[in-house]
Structures are given as C-alpha cells and as structure tokens.
Amino acid sequence: MNAVPRTRSLAALLLAVLVLVLTTAFAPGASAQTSVSTIARALRTGPVYVDPAASAQCAGADADALADRIKKANKPLFIAVLPAGYPTAHLFADLRAATGITGLYGIRLGDRFDARADASVMTPTARQNLVNSVQGEDAKAQLTDFTDRALANLGGHAPRGWHAADESGGSGAGLIVVGAVLVVGGAGAYALVRRNRRRREEEQRAALERLRVVVDEDITAFGEELDRLDFHPAEPGADDAMRADYAHALDAYETAKQRMAEAARPEEVRPVTEALEDGRFSLARLAARRSGRPLPERRPPCFFDPRHGPSVADAVWTPPGGAPREVPVCAADSARLADGLDPVIRQVDTEQGRRPYWDAGPAYGPWAGGYFGGGILPGLLVGTLLGSMMATPSYAADYGAGYGDFSGFDGDHQGGDVSGTDFDPGDFGGGFGDGGDFGGGGDFGGGFGD
Numbered sequence: 337m338n339a340v341p342r343t344r345s346l347a348a349l350l351l352a353v354l355v356l357v358l359t360t361a362f363a364p365g366a367s368a369q370t371s372v373s374t375i376a377r378a379l380r381t382g383p384v385y386v387d388p389a390a391s392a393q394c395a396g397a398d399a400d401a402l403a404d405r406i407k408k409a410n411k412p413l414f415i416a417v418l419p420a421g422y423p424t425a426h427l428f429a430d431l432r433a434a435t436g437i438t439g440l441y442g443i444r445l446g447d448r449f450d451a452r453a454d455a456s457v458m459t460p461t462a463r464q465n466l467v468n469s470v471q472g473e474d475a476k477a478q479l480t481d482f483t484d485r486a487l488a489n490l491g492g493h494a495p496r497g498w499h500a501a502d503e504s505g506g507s508g509a510g511l512i513v514v515g516a517v518l519v520v521g522g523a524g525a526y527a528l529v530r531r532n533r534r535r536r537e538e539e540q541r542a543a544l545e546r547l548r549v550v551v552d553e554d555i556t557a558f559g560e561e562l563d564r565l566d567f568h569p570a571e572p573g574a575d576d577a578m579r580a581d582y583a584h585a586l587d588a589y590e591t592a593k594q595r596m597a598e599a600a601r602p603e604e605v606r607p608v609t610e611a612l613e614d615g616r617f618s619l620a621r622l623a624a625r626r627s628g629r630p631l632p633e634r635r636p637p638c639f640f641d642p643r644h645g646p647s648v649a650d651a652v653w654t655p656p657g658g659a660p661r662e663v664p665v666c667a668a669d670s671a672r673l674a675d676g677l678d679p680v681i682r683q684v685d686t687e688q689g690r691r692p693y694w695d696a697g698p699a700y701g702p703w704a705g706g707y708f709g710g711g712i713l714p715g716l717l718v719g720t721l722l723g724s725m726m727a728t729p730s731y732a733a734d735y736g737a738g739y740g741d742f743s744g745f746d747g748d749h750q751g752g753d754v755s756g757t758d759f760d761p762g763d764f765g766g767g768f769g770d771g772g773d774f775g776g777g778g779d780f781g782g783g784f785g786d
Contacts, residue, residue, distance in 0.1 A: 372427070376435040440452075554592075592609075620632050640666075655694075
C-alpha cells in the first residue's frame with residue numbers, strides 16, 4: 337500500500353537533485369569551466385573570446401568592436417576574457433599549443449591581465465612593456481588600449497580562418513551587385529588611390545626633411561664628441577680593447593652619415609639613430625678604460641636628450657599633465673632632478689615653435705625608436721603626444737611602428753599561420769607568472785601567478 341507514495345517520494349528527490357546539479361553546472365561562475373580546447377577552437381575562427389561566465393567584463397558589442405579592429409589590421413592578436421577562478425597553471429602554453437597559431441595572446445582573468453607572444457611577432461621585452469602599460473585599467477579600457485598598442489607593433493599576419501566565414505557569406509546576387517559597383521566605380525577609385533598616394537608621399541618627404549635637421553644635429557654632436565676625446569690608437573697606454581672601442585665608434589659615425597644620406601622615408605631614420613646610440617656606448621667604454629673605471633653597463637641613452645649619452649640610472653619624472661614614470665637619465669639630469677630642477681630637454685622645431693621631441697608629432701617616432709629600441713619606448717611616452725600617436729595602427733602604417741625591437745621579421749612572416757614551426761615553449765613559459773623566457777619573471781606587477 338505504501339509502495340506508490342515511496343516511489344513518488346524517491347522520484348521527487350531524484351528530480352530535485354537533478355535540478356540542483358543542472359542549476360549549479362550552468363550558473364554564472366560555476367566551477368565547471370570552459371575547456372582550453374573550446375577557447376582555442378573559438379580563437380581559430382575569431383580573435384576575441386569572452387567566456388559566458390565573464391560576460392560582465394566585456395559586453396558583446398565591445399568584443400565585436402575589438403574583433404573587427406584586429407581583423408582589419410590583419411594581425412595575429414588573440415584576446416580571451418575568462419572568469420576570475422579559471423585555473424592558470426600552464427594556461428598560456430596550453431592555449432598556444434591548442435590553437436597552433438603563431439601570435440600574441442592576451443588574457444583578462446577577473447581583474448588581472450597578462451600576455452605571451454611568439455618571439456617572431458613580438459620580442460619579450462616589447463611584450464612585457466606592453467602588458468605593463470595597461471595594468472590597473474578597467475576591463476574595457478585595458479582591452480582597448482592593449483589592442484591598439486599591440487596592433488601598432490605586432491609582426492606577422494592574421495590566420496586565414498578568421499576571414500573564411502566572412503568571405504563565404506552572401507548570395508550570388510549580392511556578389512553580382514558588388515561586382516557591378518566595383519566596375520562602375522573602378523576608375524574613380526583608381527584616381528582616388530593615386531591622389532592619396534601622392535599626398536602620402538608629400539607628407540613623408542616633409543616629415544623626412546624635419547627629421548633630417550634633427551639627425552644632422554645628432555651626427556654633428558657625435559663627431560664633436562669623437563674630436564674632444566682626442567684618442568690616438570698609438571698613444572702610450574692604449575691597448576687592443578681601447579682601439580677596438582674607438583674603431584667601433586668611428587664605424588658607427590660613418591654608418592650614421594651614410595644611412596642618413598640614403599634615407600628616403602621617415603622610418604629609414606631609425607637605423608641612423610641606432611648607429612649613433614651604439615657609437616656613444618663605445619665611447620663610454622673607451623672613456624672608462626682610459627680612466628681605469630669599471631666598464632659601464634649597456635643602458636638606453638638619456639631620455640631627455642640622447643646626445644647626453646648612455647643613461648646611468650632611472651629617475652621618476654612627471655611630464656606636464658601626465659602621470660609619473662621612470663625614465664633613463666644621464667648623470668647631469670639625474671642630479672638636476674634630485675635638486676628639484678628641470679632636466680635639459682631636447683627641443684625641436686614645430687609649427688607651434690620649439691617643443692620637446694615627444695610633443696612634436698609622429699615623424700619623430702622612428703628617430704626616438706632608434707635610440708630607445710627593445711620596446712621600452714611605449715612606457716616612457718605614455719600620455720605624451722608622440723606616445724598617443726604611436727599607439728595607433730595608423731601610425732604603424734605610416735611610419736613602420738618606429739620603436740620596439742622587431743628586426744627579426746618582415747611583412748610576410750608566417751605569424752598567424754596554423755603551424756608549429758615558430759612555437760618555442762620557452763616563449764610561453766609554464767603559466768601565469770611562473771617563469772618562462774619573459775625577462776626573468778612573468779608576474780609583471782601582480783600577474784596571474786600571485
């Protein structure tokens with residue numbers, strides 16, 4: 337007589353347990369997280385993945401806008417937004433292995449952010465500085481700033497899979513209409529392209545002429561340093577190391593003059609200032625050897641004026657209207673800042689008069705990039721006119737990025753191809769903040785390994 341009620345009670349209990357399990361499994365922030373393979377599968381078809389449990393971090397419209405920007409730039413940039421509790425151990429390495437695509441991978445996990453990259457598309461130092469430059473921002477600003485700055489400096493190209501769906505969409509009639517429009521507007525478009533090309537060439541010539549004045553000043557100043565040194569290879573006390581430093585400085589001087597004479601575009605100025613920076617370091621080594629002092633470490637030149645020579649320390653400096661940041665400074669400017677005085681800043685001519693080089697326009701990006709290579713320049717210039725311009729994809733298109741150490745690739749690199757040929761496990765380390773070949777650390781001021 338009691339069998340039916342007991343059966344009904346058991347069924348009700350089982351139903352309640354099933355509802356509880358399903359509710360827990362599919363609730364936001366549930367412990368059952370999306371698998372790495374699922375994330376990788378999504379990134380192979382589009383550059384941005386937002387986990388359902390992290391949708392509050394990045395709205396659908398914001399994610400679509402980021403994805404469109406990355407696709408238009410045709411760069412291998414991958415962004416994933418994951419919930420705070422997502423496991424971090426080996427996350428980058430596993431995700432890179434699962435996608436099999438060379439590129440730069442940025443992950444927002446809760447309120448933390450980090451990134452890893454194949455060295456062929458972005459150097460470890462440049463990637464680290466890029467990550468540092470967006471720390472502490474809210475999700476929308478952080479992802480937007482990271483995307484804009486990454487696209488301006490990222491090598492390689494986007495995977496073909498991102499565009500396959502876009503290219504396959506549309507009907508045959510639509511294609512016919514598009515073809516007709518292209519035919520009708522072809523002549524006008526060709527004329528517009530030619531006009532734009534001429535305008536761009538004129539702008540580049542004008543920018544190069546402005547740069548030529550500044551670079552000639554740098555070359556002249558370096559030549560005067562060589563004269564003041566008054567070193568003679570046969571002088572008493574000179575040894576082979578001194579002669580080698582002196583010869584290297586002379587070679588750098590001649591290289592700078594030759595490359596400036598050959599420069600036809602603003603971006604071709606960067607090798608000139610690279611040579612000058614290298615030559616000044618050789619002079620610093622030579623001076624130390626002659627005076628019996630320890631050899632200087634290799635440091636970037638003085639931020640305020642590279643003609644001051646290699647920096648000796650980092651000092652906190654706040655530009656007008658900007659945020660404090662550490663910049664490399666020479667001994668003289670270090671002393672001025674310590675005494676509460678203004679540093680001696682490199683001024684250049686602009687239409688508004690003499691201004692610091694970082695407020696003089698985008699043409700000075702390649703000039704500064706040659707001095708401050710290796711990706712440190714974005715962090716130094718955050719909040720300045722030049723820094724803002726250099727963080728945009730349009731700047732990279734016009735002036736070849738101008739900074740960062742990207743000499744190891746050309747525009748046709750395989751970055752973005754579905755291939756493991758460029759994947760070095762050391763580039764991606766083990767996980768968030770647990771090492772790897774990323775500048776000896778990896779947590780970058782509160783990274784995922786904390």
